Amino acid sequence: MSYPPQPGAPAPGPHPPYPQYPYPQQAPQPQAPQPQPPYQQQHRPHGQPYGQQPYPPQQFGTPPPPPRPRRTGRRIAFAVTAVFAVLVLGFAGLVWNNVQRQHAYAEANRPDQKWQELVDGMTRAMAAKDEEAFVKPFAAGPAKEKQRLVFRNLVKIPWQTAQWKLRSGGAVQGVLPVAFVHQVKGVDNRPIAETYAWTVTGEPGPGAVTGVGGDKDINGRTSAVSYYPGPWDVYEDLAVEARDHLVVVSEQKQSAELKRDVDLLQQAAQDDLAAWQQNKPPADGVRTGGQGFFVVLEKNRDVYNKLYAGEGRENDRLEAGVNMAVEAEDSDQAGRGKVLIGGSRIVMDTSLDRFTNPDRWQEGVTDIGRHEMAHALTATLTTDFxxxxxxxxxxxxxxxxxxxxxxxxxxxxxxxxxxxxxxxxxxxxxxxxxxxxxxxxxxxxxxxxxxxxxxxxxxxxxxxxxxxxxxxxxxxxxxxxxxxxxxxxxxxxxxxxxxxxxxxxxxxxxxxxxxxx
CATH class of the missing domain: 1.10.390 (Neutral Protease; domain 2)
Structure with a gap:
C-alpha cells in the first residue's frame, strides 16, 4: 500500500531391479517302507529238537531273490542339490548387494543432490559467517565477487532464519531456481523467500554458478513475486540500524540520514504496536498482526521502484512510500485459494518533502512511518492477495x-x-x-x-x-x-x-x- 501523495506533486505517468529370489527346488521325498508281515514261528516237525531248522527242500529252476537295492544315489543327488541351492542363494545375495551399492552410489551422485550440497554449504557458511565457504559455488570473477558483497551485507542483519533451498530437482537449460528463505528476528511472523535464478554450467560443483538474477516468469522477465532484488542484492555496502521490532537499512552512502531518521521510525513503530496491543483485535488462530517492521530508505527513484519488484514497479509520482506484503514460505498450508503472509517490506522515498523539509521533516518521517507500518500490521491478516x-x-x-x-x-x-x-x-x-x-x-x-x-x-x-x-x-x-x-x-x-x-x-x-x- 502506498503512502498518500505529496502535496503539489504532478499526476503519475532409473530404479533398481526387483530382487530375484531362487525358486526352492523340490527335495526328493523318501518312500515309506512297505509293511512287513508279522514274524511267524515256523512249524517244527515232531521229534526235531528246538533250534534246528529244517533243511528246506531243494527247488530246481527257481532263482534266489535279488539283493535289496542301496540308496547311495539318492543321497548324492540330495547333497548336490543342496550345494547348488547354497551357491544360487550366495550368488543372488552378491547380486543384490551389488545392486544396492550401485543404487546408493547413484543416489549420492544425483545432480540435484550435488546442487543441494552446494546450497546447504551456503546455509552453513552463513551461520558460521564464513565468506569463502559462502562463495564456493560461484565462478571466479564478477559472479563470485558480487556474492562476496551480498554475503557481507547479509551478515549485518539479525536473522531468525537464513537458509538456501532448491526450487527444482536440477537445472533446466542452464538455469537453476534457488530460494533464500529467511526471517528477520523480531520482524517477520513467518519465514519468507526471495527466489533467485542461477545461471549454471557443467556439473554441479564449486564454480558452477556463473550468474545470479531474479527468478523468471513465463514471459522470461524477472518475476514480481520473486521479491528480487532485496537491498542486499542492490547495494555494495549496506548500512543497518536494528531496534526492538524494527530494522532500517539504506545504502552506506545514505547512512547519515539513516542514523538521523531511525529514532523517529522507532517511535512510530512503538506507537503503532501499542495501539494494536492495547485493543487486541481477535485473531483466527493462524494469522496475527505483524510483529515488526523492515524499512528501506532510498532516495533514487529508479532504485525505489525496483526494490523487491522484479523488473520494477510502474512509477507513481504521487507515492511517497510503499508496503509490500510478502507471502510466507509455508503459504500452501493456508488451503486452496488462500495465502499466508509472512511479513512486509517497506520502502520510502527520502528525496521527497516529508524527509527534506527543514521545518517539518521530523513530523513527516513520523507520519509516513506510522502509515506504512500500519499496513504491515494488518498485511499478515490477509487471506487473499x-x-x-x-x-x-x-x-x-x-x-x-x-x-x-x-x-x-x-x-x-x-x-x-x-x-x-x-x-x-x-x-x-x-x-x-x-x-x-x-x-x-x-x-x-x-x-x-x-x-x-x-x-x-x-x-x-x-x-x-x-x-x-x-x-x-x-x-x-x-x-x-x-x-x-x-x-x-x-x-x-x-x-x-x-x-x-x-x-x-x-x-x-x-x-x-x-x-x-
Whole structure:
C-alpha cells in the first residue's frame, strides 16, 4: 500500500531391479517302507529238537531273490542339490548387494543432490559467517565477487532464519531456481523467500554458478513475486540500524540520514504496536498482526521502484512510500485459494518533502512511518492477495488506506481535522464512502486521491469516536481476514447496516466540513 501523495506533486505517468529370489527346488521325498508281515514261528516237525531248522527242500529252476537295492544315489543327488541351492542363494545375495551399492552410489551422485550440497554449504557458511565457504559455488570473477558483497551485507542483519533451498530437482537449460528463505528476528511472523535464478554450467560443483538474477516468469522477465532484488542484492555496502521490532537499512552512502531518521521510525513503530496491543483485535488462530517492521530508505527513484519488484514497479509520482506484503514460505498450508503472509517490506522515498523539509521533516518521517507500518500490521491478516480488485471479495481500499492514515494521525486530533479540511476543500462530496476498488481509489488526480485518503481515515476516526476504538480495530482485523463478511462486520462494530453507517457518517462530514455538494 502506498503512502498518500505529496502535496503539489504532478499526476503519475532409473530404479533398481526387483530382487530375484531362487525358486526352492523340490527335495526328493523318501518312500515309506512297505509293511512287513508279522514274524511267524515256523512249524517244527515232531521229534526235531528246538533250534534246528529244517533243511528246506531243494527247488530246481527257481532263482534266489535279488539283493535289496542301496540308496547311495539318492543321497548324492540330495547333497548336490543342496550345494547348488547354497551357491544360487550366495550368488543372488552378491547380486543384490551389488545392486544396492550401485543404487546408493547413484543416489549420492544425483545432480540435484550435488546442487543441494552446494546450497546447504551456503546455509552453513552463513551461520558460521564464513565468506569463502559462502562463495564456493560461484565462478571466479564478477559472479563470485558480487556474492562476496551480498554475503557481507547479509551478515549485518539479525536473522531468525537464513537458509538456501532448491526450487527444482536440477537445472533446466542452464538455469537453476534457488530460494533464500529467511526471517528477520523480531520482524517477520513467518519465514519468507526471495527466489533467485542461477545461471549454471557443467556439473554441479564449486564454480558452477556463473550468474545470479531474479527468478523468471513465463514471459522470461524477472518475476514480481520473486521479491528480487532485496537491498542486499542492490547495494555494495549496506548500512543497518536494528531496534526492538524494527530494522532500517539504506545504502552506506545514505547512512547519515539513516542514523538521523531511525529514532523517529522507532517511535512510530512503538506507537503503532501499542495501539494494536492495547485493543487486541481477535485473531483466527493462524494469522496475527505483524510483529515488526523492515524499512528501506532510498532516495533514487529508479532504485525505489525496483526494490523487491522484479523488473520494477510502474512509477507513481504521487507515492511517497510503499508496503509490500510478502507471502510466507509455508503459504500452501493456508488451503486452496488462500495465502499466508509472512511479513512486509517497506520502502520510502527520502528525496521527497516529508524527509527534506527543514521545518517539518521530523513530523513527516513520523507520519509516513506510522502509515506504512500500519499496513504491515494488518498485511499478515490477509487471506487473499486480491486487495481492492473485486469489491465484494476483496478488502475495501477505504479500509486499507483509512486505517493506515488513522494510525498515522492517531492522537493528533487537531492536525487530523486540519488535514481533512484542507484535502477535501476542492473535492465534491457525494455522501459515499471512498472507492472500494484500487483502480478508483488511487486516482491520477492528486486532489481526488488526497481526498480519498483523508475521508477514509475520517470514516474510521468517526467510528472509533462513536463506537470505540476497540470495535474499530476489530472491524479492520475481521475485514482483512474475511472481506466477504463486510456487512456483518460493519453491523458488529456499529449496530448499523452498511448503508445506514454510510449515511450516518456522511451526515457527520457535512455538519463539520465545508464540502462541495
Amino acid at each position: 486480491d486487495l481492492g480488485l473485486v469489491e465484494k471479495s476483496a478488502v475495501r481500499m477505504w479500509v486499507v488506506e483509512g486505517f493506515a492514515d488513522y494510525l498515522a494521525l492517531r492522537g493528533k486530533d487537531a492536525k487530523a481535522r486540519n488535514d481533512l479540511a484542507y484535502k477535501v476543500r476542492d473535492a465534491r462530496f457525494t455522501g459515499a464512502l471512498p472507492p472500494a476498488l484500487a483502480s478508483d481509489f488511487y486516482s491520477s488526480d492528486p486532489k481526488a486521491r488526497s481526498a480519498n485518503y483523508a475521508l477514509s481515515a475520517d470514516a474510521l476516526r468517526w467510528m472509533a469516536a462513536t463506537y470505540g476504538e476497540q470495535k474499530t480495530l476489530a472491524f479492520v482485523a475481521a475485514h482483512y481476514g474475511n472481506p466477504t463478511g463486510y456487512p456483518e462486520q460493519i453491523r458488529t462494530a456499529t449496530g448499523l447496516g452498511p448503508e445506514q453507517f454510510e449515511q450516518s457518517w456522511a451526515a457527520h462530514v457535512r455538519s463539520t466540513l465545508p464540502v462541495k455538494r
